[in-house]
Amino acid sequence: MRSHRLKILMVIVALAAVAIVVPNTGSFVILLVTRALAFSILVMSLDILLGYTGLASLGQAAYLGVGAYATAILATKYHFGLGWDFWLVLLIGILLGAALAAFFGLLAIRASGVYFLMITLALGQCVWGLAYRWNSLTGGDNGINLRERPKFGGIDLANELTFFFLVFAVFCASLALMYTLVRSPFGRSLAGIRERELRMQILGYNTWLHKYIAFIIAGAFGGLSGVLWAHTAGIVSPENVVLTTSVDALLMAVLGGAGTLVGGVIGTFIVFGLREFLSTLVPWWQYVLGVVYVATILYLPTGLMGIPERLRQKRAKPDNPDGAKKLASLHHAEKTT
Amino acid sequence: MNLNFWVIQTFNGISYGALLFLVGSGLSLIFGVMRIVNLSHGSYFMLGGYVALTVIWTTGSWLLAIPVAALTIAFLGLAMERIFLRQLGFDPLRQVLLTVGFAFLFQQAALDIWSGNNFDINPPAVLSQSIQIGGIFLPLYRAFMIAIALAIGLVLWLVMEKTQIGAQVRATVDDAQMARGVGIDTSRISMMIFSLGAFLAALGGVIGGAFLGIYPGLDFEMLPIAFAVVIIGGMGSLGGAAIGALIVGLADNFGKALFPEISYFTLYAPMALILAVKPTGLFGRE
Amino acid sequence: MSADTAANGQTPVLELKGLSKSFGGLHAVRGVTFKIMPGDRKAIIGPNGAGKTTLFNLITGIFPASSGQVLLFGQDITGWQSHRRTALGMARTFQITSLFPRLTVLDNVLLAIEGLRPSKFVMWRFLSSYRDVYDKAHQLLEQAAFADRANTEVRYLSHGEQRQLEIVLGLASDPKILLLDEPAAGLSSGESVEMTEFLMRLDPELAILLIEHDMDVVFDLAHTISVLHFGEVLETGKPEQIKNSQKVQEIYLGTG
Structure with a gap:
């Protein structure tokens, strides 16, 4: 119990530091942090599936996509969501993400392991295909440019600091909600499903339903991050829903440490940071990223957040290679038949 | 839309399907034997094309480019399997992530070595002609693609069905654990199949480079299409990959020609549906 | 009937x-x-x-x-x-131990107790705020003499202990x-x-x-x-x- 409180405290301190430090930096950093915050909501939503439920989705960008496209289409075609009705768009993004996940989940949740990977890949590609080709709605390859950000009351989100605080607030709320979720009875049931689904059925859980609900919740947060992303980037294009974006999100979650929520955020910041800073410094920055990914998967399967735990175990049980090996496995779906 | 339209589109679809068979059959076998979702398969395709370009630039020989490119990438796949994938054991998620990490590395390497320009691989003049059949001009090169795919398919089929190695591969696809139990060296089979898959994908890159071109981003463009082939055909089945390739090739061509706005959707939606209903694919074994 | x-x-x-x-x-x-x-x-x-x-x-x-x-x-x-x-x-145990290896003994039992409670769908409240569930878990662990290992991850238990915990999980739903x-x-x-x-x-x-x-x-x-x-x-x-x-x-x- 105490270690939980300590962790919460550390996260609050870190968030406070972000809220204090970032506004005093240049616009480059403010924009970078805003982007990373918006995207990390998607990464956390994926972590609910990957780290907590044991479902590795290769199509999570689709939910960011519906949120982002909905925002852009409403804003440019109907001039909707640029005033107080922005909050309505936020809600629409969440609902669309949830609705899409509710539909896709019907197809995907039955599958497990590698098949789940493949089916989410296929579903993600469906969304990409529509975004890429449905010119009249999505602007095709060029995407949609958002020319303005919402303005309501005395608040003008065109101001990048104001916008940063909005994204930061939504991020904090999302983190708090998802943290509550993963520690709730429902969230714990997901961990049980990750560890041993058959046993959960025997214990009285309708595991299909639990996974389905988790999938929808992840979709809802994905849609939310999409709305923020659209206004952060100012452009929505097929690039946002392409396979590599989904894969990026997956790698960020694993880099930070799957099944920790906060790890996904750290992973997102590292990758965004490497991309933005390193790319201005050296031309071979992408090698660094590739090597970081490969090294993480090979040598640090529990991610950065898993380092303290690994050190502790090395000290506590130097003679338990079996335990360490099992820990080193991200593959939770040990199923008995 | 006259008869010519249908004939030409069908021909184009089949020849595109021939190319997809080269990419898809390897991916399918890799999945069947190792249960790995190999996300660097598109990279093999792209790198095959690039290596071929280099060979053509230095030697001027297109014919030489084909084996050199395919073997180089086969070796690359072999190294990847031996040095990295091997040590992960059976852990699908980490394997997938590792292959994608490599895909990113390959992408950057290709960008550095071959720049961000678009290139075409020009086949010899003999193959660049068109042949006229019943008043319709058909590019000879596409006929050549079909012939290559048929030849490769035949060889693969013979090896799988008639040789000792082939029998071992089939046994591993059916039940790797059982195969190990009866003394089949599945580790060696995995190594062979993985590099064979890379070989075939690179071959596809060289041959497909003539009409798709070779450019950055080609890797992740081919990858999902190759998966569509594998999933529709059924994982780990050669015949399935052939049928899947044909279906996807035709669907892609007619989709783009008939309803361009939803053409990719018409490709991937059936893929998702098939997976949902029968995860092992239309022609895959349970 | x-x-x-x-x-x-x-x-x-x-x-x-x-x-x-x-x-x-x-x-x-x-x-x-x-x-x-x-x-x-x-x-x-x-x-x-x-x-x-x-x-x-x-x-x-x-x-x-x-x-x-x-x-x-x-x-x-x-x-x-x-x-x-x-x-x-109805409850059952398995021939091949099928517990939740990376969760603690307590978490294993909590999951087993929650299995039949409607609160298993609650997602806006921490599980740790359910005193009754925790009390019952501790009581079950007490009976099976597991109380001292409540916070040990199951994969570190001995085989014999795991077999016994199998049965505790089976009993948690009051079958x-x-x-x-x-x-x-x-x-x-x-x-x-x-x-x-x-x-x-x-x-x-x-x-x-x-x-x-x-x-x-x-x-x-x-x-x-x-x-x-x-x-x-x-x-x-x-x-x-x-x-x-x-x-x-x-x-x-x-x-x-």
């Missing part, structure tokens, strides 16, 4: 009627019929491959039955999914009938005596259906024994009868 009431007017907890399962051409379970009354302790023995675990999987809904019926408290549950059967009061699949598998003789004693201390009203190879456990625990051979019930009787049965000697005790 159904017509299938026994002489004393009670409904059987579990009743199987001609339950069969075939995989392809293989008949794993053939026409198994029996009743279990409240408080009954019944053991199923038989050589490896006799279909014992398959029978359990049919009863608990992991496999669909090919034919026949499963009745739980007189209600036909043949086509039901596992989780609904559990909700009616009326408990199916035990080789509870003593892999235990040392000292451990299996402990296990037997632990099982004998359970609520006498709880019906137990037991698969076990360790005959000491079986004869200590069971009131009746059925012998399964090639998926069929060969003989049923009191432990004494089974011990002395010629047929059983031949197929099982003699060769086993």
Whole structure:
């Protein structure tokens, strides 16, 4: 119990530091942090599936996509969501993400392991295909440019600091909600499903339903991050829903440490940071990223957040290679038949 | 839309399907034997094309480019399997992530070595002609693609069905654990199949480079299409990959020609549906 | 209630009627019929491959039955999914330990308790705020002498401890009938005596259906024994009868 409180405290301190430090930096950093915050909501939503439920989705960008496209289409075609009705768009993004996940989940949740990977890949590609080709709605390859950000009351989100605080607030709320979720009875049931689904059925859980609900919740947060992303980037294009974006999100979650929520955020910041800073410094920055990914998967399967735990175990049980090996496995779906 | 339209589109679809068979059959076998979702398969395709370009630039020989490119990438796949994938054991998620990490590395390497320009691989003049059949001009090169795919398919089929190695591969696809139990060296089979898959994908890159071109981003463009082939055909089945390739090739061509706005959707939606209903694919074994 | 009431007017907890399962051409379970009354302790023995675990999987809904019926408290549950059967009061353990290895002992038990509570769908409140669930978990762990290891991750427990925790998880839902699949598998003789004693201390009203190879456990625990051979019930009787049965000697005790 105490270690939980300590962790919460550390996260609050870190968030406070972000809220204090970032506004005093240049616009480059403010924009970078805003982007990373918006995207990390998607990464956390994926972590609910990957780290907590044991479902590795290769199509999570689709939910960011519906949120982002909905925002852009409403804003440019109907001039909707640029005033107080922005909050309505936020809600629409969440609902669309949830609705899409509710539909896709019907197809995907039955599958497990590698098949789940493949089916989410296929579903993600469906969304990409529509975004890429449905010119009249999505602007095709060029995407949609958002020319303005919402303005309501005395608040003008065109101001990048104001916008940063909005994204930061939504991020904090999302983190708090998802943290509550993963520690709730429902969230714990997901961990049980990750560890041993058959046993959960025997214990009285309708595991299909639990996974389905988790999938929808992840979709809802994905849609939310999409709305923020659209206004952060100012452009929505097929690039946002392409396979590599989904894969990026997956790698960020694993880099930070799957099944920790906060790890996904750290992973997102590292990758965004490497991309933005390193790319201005050296031309071979992408090698660094590739090597970081490969090294993480090979040598640090529990991610950065898993380092303290690994050190502790090395000290506590130097003679338990079996335990360490099992820990080193991200593959939770040990199923008995 | 006259008869010519249908004939030409069908021909184009089949020849595109021939190319997809080269990419898809390897991916399918890799999945069947190792249960790995190999996300660097598109990279093999792209790198095959690039290596071929280099060979053509230095030697001027297109014919030489084909084996050199395919073997180089086969070796690359072999190294990847031996040095990295091997040590992960059976852990699908980490394997997938590792292959994608490599895909990113390959992408950057290709960008550095071959720049961000678009290139075409020009086949010899003999193959660049068109042949006229019943008043319709058909590019000879596409006929050549079909012939290559048929030849490769035949060889693969013979090896799988008639040789000792082939029998071992089939046994591993059916039940790797059982195969190990009866003394089949599945580790060696995995190594062979993985590099064979890379070989075939690179071959596809060289041959497909003539009409798709070779450019950055080609890797992740081919990858999902190759998966569509594998999933529709059924994982780990050669015949399935052939049928899947044909279906996807035709669907892609007619989709783009008939309803361009939803053409990719018409490709991937059936893929998702098939997976949902029968995860092992239309022609895959349970 | 159904017509299938026994002489004393009670409904059987579990009743199987001609339950069969075939995989392809293989008949794993053939026409198994029996009743279990409240408080009954019944053991199923038989050589490896006799279909014992398959029978359990049919009863608990992991496999669909090919034919026949499963009745739980007189209600036909043949086509039901596992989780609904559990909700009616059935619990089971597994031959191959199937706990949640990377969760703590306490978390394992909490999951087992939550399984039948509507609060398992609550997602806006921490599980740790449910005092009653925690109290019950601690009480269960106390009974099984696990209290000191509540915060140990299950994968670090010994095999014997894991076998025992299997049963604690089965008991967490307050079942009326408990199916035990080789509870003593892999235990040392000292451990299996402990296990037997632990099982004998359970609520006498709880019906137990037991698969076990360790005959000491079986004869200590069971009131009746059925012998399964090639998926069929060969003989049923009191432990004494089974011990002395010629047929059983031949197929099982003699060769086993």
